[in-house]
Amino acid sequence: MKIHPLRRIASTRQAPASARRRSFSARCAATLIALAALVASPAVHAASTSAPHAGEVVAIPVSGAIGPASADFITRSLARAAADHAQLAVIELDTPGGLDTSMRQIIKAILGSPVPVAAFIAPGGARAASAGTYIVYACHIAAMAPGTNLGAATPIQIGAPGAGSPAPKPPDEHGKAASSPLATDTQSTETRKQIDDAAAYIRGLAQLRGRNAQWAERAVREAVSLSAGEALAENVVDLTARDLPDLLRKLDGRTVETSTGAHKLATERAPVVTLEPDWRSHVLAVVTDPNVALILLTIGMYGLFFEFANPGFVLPGVAGAICLLIGLFALQLLPISYTGLALIFLGIAFLIAEAFLPTFGTLGFGGIIAFAAGALMLIDTDAPGYGVPLPMIAAISAAGAVFVFFVSSFAYRARRRPVVTGGEALVGSQGEIIDAALAAGDDAGGQAIVGWARVHGERWRVRAAAPLAEGARVRVTARHGLTLDVEPAQEPPRGGASP
Incomplete structure (x- = not known):
C-alpha cells in the first residue's frame, strides 16, 4: 500500500572502531549544541510546545x-x-x-x-x-x-x-410520490x-x-x-x-x-x-471480474480434461487445477446463480464427453447450448460492471464449437479408417506358409490341414481346407484364439502389385 515516500534507514553494517568513536563524538557535540540553542532561545521553545501536532x-x-x-x-x-x-x-x-x-x-x-x-x-x-x-x-x-x-x-x-411495470406517477404538491x-x-x-x-x-x-x-x-x-x-x-x-x-x-x-x-x-x-x-487489491479486482472468473473456470475444466486424457503431461493438470480453484474463489465472492453455474459445468462436461463418445457432435453442441445458457444466468445481479457481456459468451461458445467440430471430424475419419491393430486387423491380412511339413498333415479332428505361417511378422498356427506348400501366400479368413483360418491368396496378375 503506497503511503508516502519511504524513509531512509541507516545501514546496520559495522564500521571500524575509530570511525564509530568519531561518529559518537560528533553526535554528542551536536546534541550539546542543540540543547544550548534551546536554552538560549526560550521564545522558540515556547512556540514549539504551544502548537499541538495535527493528526494526518x-x-x-x-x-x-x-x-x-x-x-x-x-x-x-x-x-x-x-x-x-x-x-x-x-x-x-x-x-x-x-x-x-x-x-x-x-x-x-x-x-x-x-x-x-x-x-x-x-x-x-x-x-x-x-x-x-x-x-x-x-x-x-x-x-x-x-x-x-x-x-x-x-x-x-x-x-x-x-418490463411490464407501469411508469411512475409524478409527485404531488408536497413532493411525495403519489x-x-x-x-x-x-x-x-x-x-x-x-x-x-x-x-x-x-x-x-x-x-x-x-x-x-x-x-x-x-x-x-x-x-x-x-x-x-x-x-x-x-x-x-x-x-x-x-x-x-x-x-x-x-x-x-x-x-x-x-x-x-x-x-x-x-x-x-x-x-x-x-x-x-x-497488489492484493489489484489481484482481487482482476479475479472477481465475472469475465475473468468465467474464463478461469473454462481453462480449469479443459486443463483437467487434457491431463486425464494424457496422464503424465502434468502442465495441463497443474494449470487447470489452479485456474479452477481461483475461479471458484472468485465466484464465492460474487452473487451467482447456482443454476447457471451448474449449466456451465454440465456444458463443459458434455464438451469433454464428446471427445470420448461416438456421438458425432450431439453431446458437443448440447454442451455449447448449456454453457451459453449458464453464462447468461451466472451473475445474479444487474449491478453496473458485474454482468457477463454477450460478446464474451459468444467468443467462448465459438471456441467450444470449433473444438466440437475438430473432435467430431477426427472421430468420423477414424471410423471410416480400416482397422490396423488388434485381432480384427488380422482378418483379410496376408501371410506366408513357413512350415510345409506340418502344413501337409491333418489336425486331430481330421477336418483341416494344420500348419504354421508368418502373418504381420508374427508366427501363427494356421489351418486350411487343403494342403499348402511352403512359401505359399495365404489370406486370413478368421481367427479362433491362437489359430488362424487361411486360404490360398489370389496370385496378382503379371506386372501388377501384390494386394
Whole structure:
C-alpha cells in the first residue's frame, strides 16, 4: 500500500572502531549544541510546545463499481487509519454502484471506525449512484464537488419484473410520490421485500447522521438523483467543496461524533496521506471480474480434461487445477446463480464427453447450448460492471464449437479408417506358409490341414481346407484364439502389385 515516500534507514553494517568513536563524538557535540540553542532561545521553545501536532488526514480514492476488491481496500484502509491515529479519513468516491454485499461490508467498517470518515464525491463529473448513495449516507461527513451527483439507489436484481411495470406517477404538491411502481401488485413479493429492506436501511443511516431521510427513501423507491447544489439544499450532504484542500479548510474546527466519542478536527494544515490500492487489491479486482472468473473456470475444466486424457503431461493438470480453484474463489465472492453455474459445468462436461463418445457432435453442441445458457444466468445481479457481456459468451461458445467440430471430424475419419491393430486387423491380412511339413498333415479332428505361417511378422498356427506348400501366400479368413483360418491368396496378375 503506497503511503508516502519511504524513509531512509541507516545501514546496520559495522564500521571500524575509530570511525564509530568519531561518529559518537560528533553526535554528542551536536546534541550539546542543540540543547544550548534551546536554552538560549526560550521564545522558540515556547512556540514549539504551544502548537499541538495535527493528526494526518488519510485520503482513500475509490472509483469504479463497488465490489469485493473495493470493500477489501476500504476496510483495510480504515483499519490502517485507525492504527496510525489519523484524525480523518476521506473516501474520494466516484462509482456507478455495485454489489449489495460489498456495500454493506463497507458501511459496517465506516460505522465501526474510531476515525471520522468523510465521503467526498469528486472530482467534477463524478457520481455516487446506487451503492455509492448508501455509503455517502453512512459516512460521518458527506461532501460533494460541483458538477457531481448522487442518487438512483434502487436495488436491481436479474429476474425482477420491470418490463411490464407501469411508469411512475409524478409527485404531488408536497413532493411525495403519489404511487410508486415498485409497490404495485404487478411486481413480485420478493422484489417488494428487497425494496422495503433497502428503503429501511438507508432511512436508518439518514436518521443516524441527521440527514434527509425522506429523500433517501425516494432515492430507493423512485430512483431519483440530485446535483451537488440540490443535495446541499435538501440536507442530503453537509457541504460542497471544490477539491480536497478546500474540503479540509471547511472542515477545520468541526466536531464529529464517532463510535469512540467526539473528535474535533484540525484539518486546515494537516498532512494528507493518500492510500493507493496495493497488489492484493489489484489481484482481487482482476479475479472477481465475472469475465475473468468465467474464463478461469473454462481453462480449469479443459486443463483437467487434457491431463486425464494424457496422464503424465502434468502442465495441463497443474494449470487447470489452479485456474479452477481461483475461479471458484472468485465466484464465492460474487452473487451467482447456482443454476447457471451448474449449466456451465454440465456444458463443459458434455464438451469433454464428446471427445470420448461416438456421438458425432450431439453431446458437443448440447454442451455449447448449456454453457451459453449458464453464462447468461451466472451473475445474479444487474449491478453496473458485474454482468457477463454477450460478446464474451459468444467468443467462448465459438471456441467450444470449433473444438466440437475438430473432435467430431477426427472421430468420423477414424471410423471410416480400416482397422490396423488388434485381432480384427488380422482378418483379410496376408501371410506366408513357413512350415510345409506340418502344413501337409491333418489336425486331430481330421477336418483341416494344420500348419504354421508368418502373418504381420508374427508366427501363427494356421489351418486350411487343403494342403499348402511352403512359401505359399495365404489370406486370413478368421481367427479362433491362437489359430488362424487361411486360404490360398489370389496370385496378382503379371506386372501388377501384390494386394
